[in-house]
Structure formats: C-alpha cells, structure tokens
Amino acid sequence: MEEAEPETLEGFLAWAAELGISDSLHNFQSQKPRICLGNSLVVSFFPDAGGRGLGAARDLRKGELILRVPKSALLTRDSLLKDGILSSAANGHRCLSPTQIMTVCLLYEMGKGKNSFWYPYLKHLPRSYEILATFSEFEKQALQVDDAVWTTEKAISKAETEWKQATLLMQELKLKPRLLSLRAWIWASATISSRTLHIPWDEVGCLCPVGDLFNYAAPGGESKDIENVENLMHSSSLQDDSLSSGHSTDSLLVERYDAQLQRLTDGGYDDDIGAYCFYARNNYKKGEQVLLSYGTYTNLELLEHYGFLLNKNPNDKVFIPLEPSMYSCNSWPKESMYIHQDGQPSFALLSALRLWTTPQSQRRSIGHLAYSVEGDSLLLFTIDEIQNAGNPMELRKLLCQLESEACAFLEANSLQKEENGGELVLSRKTKRSIERWKLAVEWRLRYKKILVDCISYCSETINYLSSQNFSTVRTK
Incomplete structure (x- = not known):
C-alpha cells in the first residue's frame, strides 16, 4: 500500500473512531476515542x-483481541445498495454475479467523490495493483512456466469478460468515462479480490476500514499438516467403510481437517458482539509488525489475487509436467502431486512415482529450468539497478548494457538504447511495467530454486539408499 501523509491518515483514523472502530477493549462500547488506534496498534511503515502496515503499540499476547470493527463500519453490498438509484439499476441485471455487482457498486461509490460517506476510506485505497490481470504480453511471457502463463491468460480473459458483461449497467448509471474503462474495472475487482474479508451473510465479503491495513503472513507448517489429513482421507476411501463406532473415518478426518483450517485465520465476524474481530496470531513486542493470515496461498495465487509474493512462503508449491500415463495409473488428483517449497515431493507425487516407471528416452526434461537460476538472479540485480537509477544519464548507461530478455523489455515498452537523443526518464506506466516484470522474474526464480532443492533432495535420498544397499551387500 502507498504511504499516506500523516495529517490525512490521522483524519481517516478519526473518521474510523467515529464509526466505533477501536483497538481498545474499554473504548469499544463506551466513549469514542479521538482516533481508533494507539492502545494496541499503530500505523507504521515497514x-x-x-x-x-500495523505495528504493536505495546507488547501483545497471542490470541489477544486487538481490533474490533462494528458491522455498521463494514463496506458491503448491502450498505452500498442502500442508494436507491444504484439498487434500482442493479435489480435489472440479475444475470451479473454478486462479485460483478459489488465491483460496479464500488466504482459507482468512487464516482461520488467527496460526497460519498465512504470517501475518507476510499481515498486511502491503493491506486493500482500488480495482479496477473494487469500483466502485458511481455510480462506474462516473463513467467516462463506454462502453468503460470496459462493462469495469467485466464485472469486477463476473466477480467475482460466480466467487464464487458457489466458495461451496460455502468452506462445506465452514467459513470464517468474513466470509471467505465477496463483499467478501472480491474482496479475495482482487484480491490475486492485482495482486500475483502469473509462474512457469513454475503459470499462477496466486505471491505473493512483499518482492518485491511494488516499485512500478510503465510501460515507456517499448515500446508503439510493439511496434506497429511488429505492423504488419510484419500487412503481411507480405499478401505472398508464399515466401522463399529458411531462415527465414520471420513467424518473424523473431516473434523481434523476443519480444525486445521480454523488455525489458518486470525479474525472473523462475531455475531454476538456485532463486529469483525481481529486477534494477535503470535506474541508481539512493542514496535513489531502485527501480521494477519488470509489463508494458505502459493506465490502464484498471491500474485494472481493480491499482486505480491513472499521470499519464504511455506505454502508454495511447484507443479511439474508429468506423462499422461502417470495420471492414469493412480487415483490421486492432479492438484495433490507437487513439490513442496523446501524441495520435498508431496506424498501423492511419491506414491504416483512408485506406481510408474518409464524409459529414459520417454522422460520429459525440465532440467533446463534449473540451469537458469544464476541468470535470473543476475537479471533481478539489473532490474533493481534500473529501478534505483539516480539520474537519466545513469539510466541510459544501464539500458545500453542490457541484453537478451532485457532488450525484449525495451522493445515491448518502446524504450530506445541509443546514447544520443533526448533526456531519458521512465514514465509511471513504464515503472509499473518494470515492477510487474520484476515480480514475474522473482516468481519463476523461486519456482526454479524449488526444482533445484528437489533435485538435491532426491539425489541425497538416492545416495543414502545406495550406500545402505552397498553396506548390506558387503555384510553378506
């Protein structure tokens, strides 16, 4: 998120306090404070x-309630559709999905400007997102991996299709031209995709002032825990389901699965209190950033829905292309056969491999991906230098030294490498393109590092088993 001016931010927090948003247990239903933060949380820049994001204003204990946002302060479809004109127009387009309606509602509310009740909140939303739907052809191809390229194409196509379907409604509402554009649609849908929180009465979710200032922390360890539960559930389906007890194996495992999922969130709507409540997911010292887990996402999913990725994501996975016969020789679903972020194959992938062998000549090679790790690392360093270039002369010098993929970037963005000519300054559009290019290279680099780790893991395992076998032979 973009950093706001202190005065503007203080005004927003004062507005939030008027709505009853509070990080103090004592102030929640009593006298409203001047601003909504300061007791448990404070806005900081990390x-x-x-x-x-939000930092700890004091030492916080794990599980402690740290923020409450009353229902009346949640921006939902219901609250926006209280506008008679908007509600009447939306009722004539029931073919649109709830998410499409919410997207139109958000754009309509943005069009009100300072006349909107939600203006203090809306003006603090990011002006842009680097989600996959915003990727250009060059940035899409920079991902290199077929699955990632396909996911990007699907995201772009979905955004364009949903925008076209909703255009008639937006025209009826007489939205300003800039709010009718595909770019505006992607911004609004990205806001909903990346910032809404789950509420039980609306599948779209809600936008939560102040509550969406928390930055993301990936749940640690849960990915493999849930995989273990899924493995048990899958295995149990192969067994006799007649049990002497009153509970089936599946129902018990589902309970365990649900228990795992309960640990993946750090907040929720409390109907008894009538507010969205947030809890500390860890013990925090004063000044430390307080993080929120949105759930388990791979880096590609984070890039698709949120526009960022994590250097160390315990929930990241790598799906490698397998021979069709491998899928047909076992009952594991495709999505369960992957490599963990630490390089270890999933249980399902190992099981499938045990049931399938193939001659060397028929194996599909993915080894070439691992060999380009060093090149991608150097490319990231170059991109950082471009982003940090202090003046036009330094920037021009860097661009003149670029080769291969970097040259393709120059061509895709109509940048010239010649040393003579006018002063070279990167436009805001080009800077955003560089940021998306960097995200693509970062994603594929992490993908390749997982492959390298997997190769190392398998090599070590093979060497260990070979040594054990050799020792056994010698003792005979």
Missing part, C-alpha cells in the same frame, strides 16, 4: 516487509 520498507522491507509490505510497506505501510
């Missing part, structure tokens, strides 16, 4: 960990 340059290496998500930018603007």
Whole structure:
C-alpha cells in the first residue's frame, strides 16, 4: 500500500473512531476515542516487509483481541445498495454475479467523490495493483512456466469478460468515462479480490476500514499438516467403510481437517458482539509488525489475487509436467502431486512415482529450468539497478548494457538504447511495467530454486539408499 501523509491518515483514523472502530477493549462500547488506534496498534511503515502496515503499540499476547470493527463500519453490498438509484439499476441485471455487482457498486461509490460517506476510506485505497490481470504480453511471457502463463491468460480473459458483461449497467448509471474503462474495472475487482474479508451473510465479503491495513503472513507448517489429513482421507476411501463406532473415518478426518483450517485465520465476524474481530496470531513486542493470515496461498495465487509474493512462503508449491500415463495409473488428483517449497515431493507425487516407471528416452526434461537460476538472479540485480537509477544519464548507461530478455523489455515498452537523443526518464506506466516484470522474474526464480532443492533432495535420498544397499551387500 502507498504511504499516506500523516495529517490525512490521522483524519481517516478519526473518521474510523467515529464509526466505533477501536483497538481498545474499554473504548469499544463506551466513549469514542479521538482516533481508533494507539492502545494496541499503530500505523507504521515497514520498507522491507509490505510497506505501510500495523505495528504493536505495546507488547501483545497471542490470541489477544486487538481490533474490533462494528458491522455498521463494514463496506458491503448491502450498505452500498442502500442508494436507491444504484439498487434500482442493479435489480435489472440479475444475470451479473454478486462479485460483478459489488465491483460496479464500488466504482459507482468512487464516482461520488467527496460526497460519498465512504470517501475518507476510499481515498486511502491503493491506486493500482500488480495482479496477473494487469500483466502485458511481455510480462506474462516473463513467467516462463506454462502453468503460470496459462493462469495469467485466464485472469486477463476473466477480467475482460466480466467487464464487458457489466458495461451496460455502468452506462445506465452514467459513470464517468474513466470509471467505465477496463483499467478501472480491474482496479475495482482487484480491490475486492485482495482486500475483502469473509462474512457469513454475503459470499462477496466486505471491505473493512483499518482492518485491511494488516499485512500478510503465510501460515507456517499448515500446508503439510493439511496434506497429511488429505492423504488419510484419500487412503481411507480405499478401505472398508464399515466401522463399529458411531462415527465414520471420513467424518473424523473431516473434523481434523476443519480444525486445521480454523488455525489458518486470525479474525472473523462475531455475531454476538456485532463486529469483525481481529486477534494477535503470535506474541508481539512493542514496535513489531502485527501480521494477519488470509489463508494458505502459493506465490502464484498471491500474485494472481493480491499482486505480491513472499521470499519464504511455506505454502508454495511447484507443479511439474508429468506423462499422461502417470495420471492414469493412480487415483490421486492432479492438484495433490507437487513439490513442496523446501524441495520435498508431496506424498501423492511419491506414491504416483512408485506406481510408474518409464524409459529414459520417454522422460520429459525440465532440467533446463534449473540451469537458469544464476541468470535470473543476475537479471533481478539489473532490474533493481534500473529501478534505483539516480539520474537519466545513469539510466541510459544501464539500458545500453542490457541484453537478451532485457532488450525484449525495451522493445515491448518502446524504450530506445541509443546514447544520443533526448533526456531519458521512465514514465509511471513504464515503472509499473518494470515492477510487474520484476515480480514475474522473482516468481519463476523461486519456482526454479524449488526444482533445484528437489533435485538435491532426491539425489541425497538416492545416495543414502545406495550406500545402505552397498553396506548390506558387503555384510553378506
């Protein structure tokens, strides 16, 4: 998120306090404070960990209630559709999905400007997102991996289709031209995709002022825990389901699965209190960033829905292309056969491999991906230098030294490498393109590092088993 001016931010927090948003247990239903934060949380800037976020205003205990946002302060479809004109128009387009309606509602509310009740909140939303739907052809191809390219194409196509379907409604509402554009649609849908929180009465979710200032922390360890439960559930389906007890194996495992999922969130709507409640997911010292887990996401999913990725994501996975016969020779679903972020194959992938062998000549090679790790690391360093270029002369010098993929970037963005000519300054559009290019290279680099780790893991395992076998032979 973009850093706001202190005066503007203080005004927003004062507005939030008027709505009853509070990080103090004592102030929630009593006298409203001047601003909604300061007792448990404080807005801070974390340059290496998500930018603007929420820090601990004091030492916090794990599980402690740290923020409450009353239902009346949640921006939902219901609250926006209280506008008679908007509600009447939306009722004539029931073919649109709830998410499409919410997207139109958000754009309509943005069009009100300062006349909107939600203006203090809306003006603090990011002006842009680097989600996959915003990727250009060059940026899409920079991902290199077929699955990632396909996911990007699907995201772009979905955004364009939903925008076209909703255009008639937006025209009826007489939205301003800039709000009718595909770019505006992607911004609004990205806001909903990346910032809404789950509520039980609306599948779209809600936008939560102040509550969406938390930066993301990936749940640690849950990925393999849930995989173990899924493995048990899959295995149990192969067994006799007649049990002497009153509970089936599946129902018990589902309970365990649900228990795992309960640990993946750090907040929720409390109907008894009538507010969205947030809890500390860990013990925090004063000044430390307080993080929120949105759930388990791979880096590609984070890039698709949120526009960022994590250097160390315990929930990341790598799906490698397998021979069709491998899928047909076992009953494991495709999505369960992957490599963990630490390089270890999933249980399902190992099981499938045990049931399938193939001659060397028929194996599909993916080894070439691992060999380009060093090149991608150097490319990231170059991109950082371009982003940090202090003046036009330094920038021009860097661009003149670029080769291969970097040259393709220059061509895709109509940048010239010649040393003579006018002063070279990167436009805002080009800077955003560089940021998306960097995200693509970062994603594929992490993908390749997982492959390298997997190769190392398998090699070590093979060497260990070979040594054990050799020792056994010698003792005979």
